[in-house]
Amino acid sequence: MKHFAYLITFILISAACQGVGQRQLMYTPDTAKLAKAFETYREPTITHRRFKHADIEPLILKRKGGQVFEVTQLGVSVLKKPIYQLKYGAGPKKVMLWSQMHGNEPTATMALMDLFNFLEAEGDGMDSIRSLLKTATSLYFIPMLNPDGADVFTRRNAMDVDLNRDARAGATVEGRILINAAKAVQPRYGFNLHDMNIYYNVPGTPTPVTIALLAPAYNAERDINQVRGDAMKIAAGINRVLQDFVPGGVAKYDDTYTPRGFGDNFQSWGASTVLIESGGYKGDPEKQFIRKLNFIIILNALIEIAQESYHQYDIDEYEAIPFSDSKLSDVLLRNVGASRDSISYKVDLSINRDEQTEGSDYYVQSRITDVGDLRESYGYAELDADGYYFMAGKIHPNVFGSIEEVSLEQAMGYLRQGYYAVQVARLPEQRLHGLPLVVFHQRSPVPASPNLGREANFFLARDGVPAYAIINGYLIDLSVTPQVEFKNYIR
Template sequence: MKFFILSLGLLAATTCSNPFTGNSSSTVGSGYHLDTAQLNSLHATFKEPALYHRRFKHTDIDSLVQVHRKSDIFGVTEIGKSVEGRSIYELEYGEGDKKVMLWSQMHGDEPTATMALFDLFNFLEGKGDGFDTVRTMLRENLNIHFIPMLNPDGAERFLRRNAQSIDLNRDARAGQTVEGKLLKARADAIKPRYGFNLHDQNIYYNVPDTKNPVTISLLAPAYNPEREVNEVREGAMQIIVGMNKLLQQYIPDAVAKYDDTYTPRGFGDNFQSWGASTVLIESGGLKGDPEKQQIRKLNFMIILNALMEIAQGSYGSYDAKGYEDIPFNASNFHDVLIRGLEFGSDSISLKSDIAIRRGETTVGRDYFVRGRVEDIGDLPESMGYDEVQADGMKFIIGKIAPQPLPNFESITPEIAFDLLKKGYIGVQVAQLKPEQANMLHSLPIHVFATPNFAATPFIDLGGTTNFYIGDSNGTLKYAVLNGYLIDLNKPLSEIPALKNRVQ
């Protein structure tokens, strides 16, 4: 069994010796191509600095669209408005014969590819940097239509569905929503030959037979219940083979396929049946990348590479059988996996594995988390972004600091971590300013204003995750704080970035 958790360093360190050159074979297809060093450099140069976290709003996108409207590179059109009246834009690039549609954020809480599209817009507007040949090739061969935020009302709330609580990706058949009707109308008008359906999937998928999270999931959606392969779907498969070849240079063994069950209500399945070779890209998980900035970079690179291969027709050199070699998603990942912990009662002993996941609650442009016990039992096939082998260790109930601190300002990270190491999982503050109630913070301790916080009294399915792991002598080794695993032997500088709220 392969075992490694992919981290950020791999993305920066990986390079390839293949040069940017015309009509030559390479590991990523024939014709013009960019090697990984060039792709790294391009993204670093053209990454849109205004988008740096997942919970950006429609106003951010609107402002950026207005900037791109001023250039003569894109045709920018307001193609409609959302239920709540927010503008939905389409950016058109190129005058070629091959028509391509890309749409992102039809689910409001799936923004990774949206960021990547604005990075791509910046690249397409560049010039004089040695890559004008690429831009010319794309412009002369392709006619690209980008819809970067189809569900602005959902994005405003960071929720999957639109303002009417309808899943836009289940509205291709009925056309009940204004946004779904709009996407279908644009498909009817453009009649694209290629489509890119851009999404995020949850971070708990893993590549089968490995302990690797799925960082990117790909799919050539089925166009009928039998999941047959015609020329259109085969083209999508070939494009995906090219994407996977590039991704394996960055995230080896961290790519999988999304479920290919035919969905008659889904837009990807319908685009495929309408004659557009359609690729689904799902942005998943990568340890140390909670805001998906590195996965954003991967989106930029595989989309740009795919557009280049479509422009040249070079994707046709890939054997579609390579698509079948990509495994389907498994779903055995958790935020924390504790193996072999003793946590039974005085009368009944119990030693078992504990899986923990953290749920996010959006607050404006930020969020806090709540950890919960997701599973208990024999979990050797499960894995965690953080794991601890707890043989010989036991569950220890945390304490509340005996004396309240005078105010929030008196709790420094150093004080909080010192309390945590002494067995205090929470501390009360005697006085909070009005604006500090429910305030978000990153302190390594629970902070509460009224005496209603309690440490986890016992491990229970679906229960809270605020306790300690200690050795047989009661020496504290780890704190589990709100679903985060904290090694108490490490310095404060090495504890994870926490997303907590004053209670």
């Protein structure tokens, strides 16, 4: 910690010595210290991404009247949920950060709760960072701009409007709140914090885009002025930090000018604005690792803004970041043997698992998203099925009283016998289940086929013996006990 404090002090001294006109400060982030800060100040009450407004409101209100943050209620949502702003610092560089304007994009909101914990701490060897931010910046945080959407985990607000397409019209109460906040603060910098779907990949690779960055355009020509150029430099610095954690896992978001978008308008209003999109990372379904990345890159970017060390990065470094592609799926099966109308063929299948909200949890519904030659596509799970053949499964002949009568071991045994579905006589109050089976009460599942849009419930067999099962889009090797958490639903 002493080294980190010394580094910050050295930078401040260097800035004073160089004078106003020279801003090329050489700064190397201590990413290990930033990562440790996250582990220390991670908000323990939030452990999954489907939290609600009632979960974060106490974390905001407990800071009201304190010495660290100035908490203001900016207004209420369509359904009358309060929307808050937290201000930190009293410096000349004004920065506005807003999260979850799409209700089902919560990763950055989690990271802001962690950041609030860090900013109000002291005596840990990182007080020099807090002092720097307090004196050099005024930070305006608006977490969960769309609480109505967050409570039901949907993108749009209660008026069915996409808030990120309301910067021009200001037709929504939440959009007007953000517009009015921007007018009141007149920030010099902005951070537009989002999530994107997990199926973006770095072009030409199976690597998911874990974080996508963008310095939005302020006009249709996508010109670069000082405001947008500074945003590009900040994004270039963020990319450097991310390469320590997800090497090769960063891309740019589409930079087509969107006259209705808030990022584009903030840029045109004079705020150097960076869009941060949290994407996918294998083995991180609740985005807790990506939450950590958000904490690290946001905190470091604020340090860079405070000391203006982002000027050390070149716009060309930002331009060199590739644009994201969208050729990733949950499961990619290559060379699956199949037949139709006496014609035998081999085909590639891509499969996705779409999330369906159930209270504070979710289940998945699978579908085959593409069929054919998918050599340029990838999957979080991939299998070369050459030598294996598509086989439709059977429904178990027994009707079980309840789901509790079937264990994981029994389920795996049924799969090995070619049974993919079981029927239960009673529906439990909680219909989510974690078995690798299709479980139904009355409505029998539709027979499987390797066709576009169909549910992914079938086997890959050799000589008539199932070797792999694909159950609701999960790829299961029948030779081992699965370690996956299945998010399934009793029909």
